[in-house]
Amino acid sequence: MSHKYIFKYIVIGDMSVGKSCILQRFTEQRFRKDLPHTIGVDFGTTIIDVNGEYVKMQIWDTAGQERFRSLTRNYYRGAAAALLVYDVSRRETFSHVSTWLQEVKASTSPHTTILLLGNKSDLEEEREVSYEEAAQFAEENEILFLECSALNGANVEEAFLSTAHKIHEKVVGGILSPTDPDSGVQLHAATLGTRTATEGSKAGGSSGATAPSASGTPTPSNVTETRRNVADLSAPANPEASSEGGCC
16 A cells, blocks of 8 residues: 655654654564664654545654764654653663753754653552653653553554654644645655554665665665664673663
């Protein structure tokens, strides 16, 4: 089925908050606790139905380590949506949310849809950040808010679908234009399988991608896999860092 639009997403936040697990849960409908830390930037794609129009989502999962920050910031530009992830069981990750938010707002369009996403909601007994506190932060900063669990899948799909609907509303309303290189939205047509909230079937992803183009919207070289590391830099200073479970 041909898709009409491409929406660019970025997923940001501290290391080990579960960004890669969220991406895998959404694009592959599975969970691997032993996913390695992202080194540089990871990429995933899927196609969804938004108000009767098929949309291809290009999702960029960025490394949370400070030493990769200059690289990952290059991927912020031209994002239609940003998912700002923290771990509800680790207060320090929530304490850094304001810094991540400042970076996003400094590097993206004023019309970028931003969602604060508290992951690991299944760890209720280990919770250090209340739902109410995070919701208040989101309200004060005029961004969206959800809690989710990559482990059991709760609200993961909702995080992507709700933001996709917001983006689509902005396109239909003329707030975002596919002709604007900073909008994070492109017009496109291709024949691929589709995925909806009710079907939950897997769509193809990318087995290769270029760095961000001048418009800020990266372009995958093909769509034969769901996800891969596309900016694998030199090996980390600590060789064990890439082998331990960095996802969850």
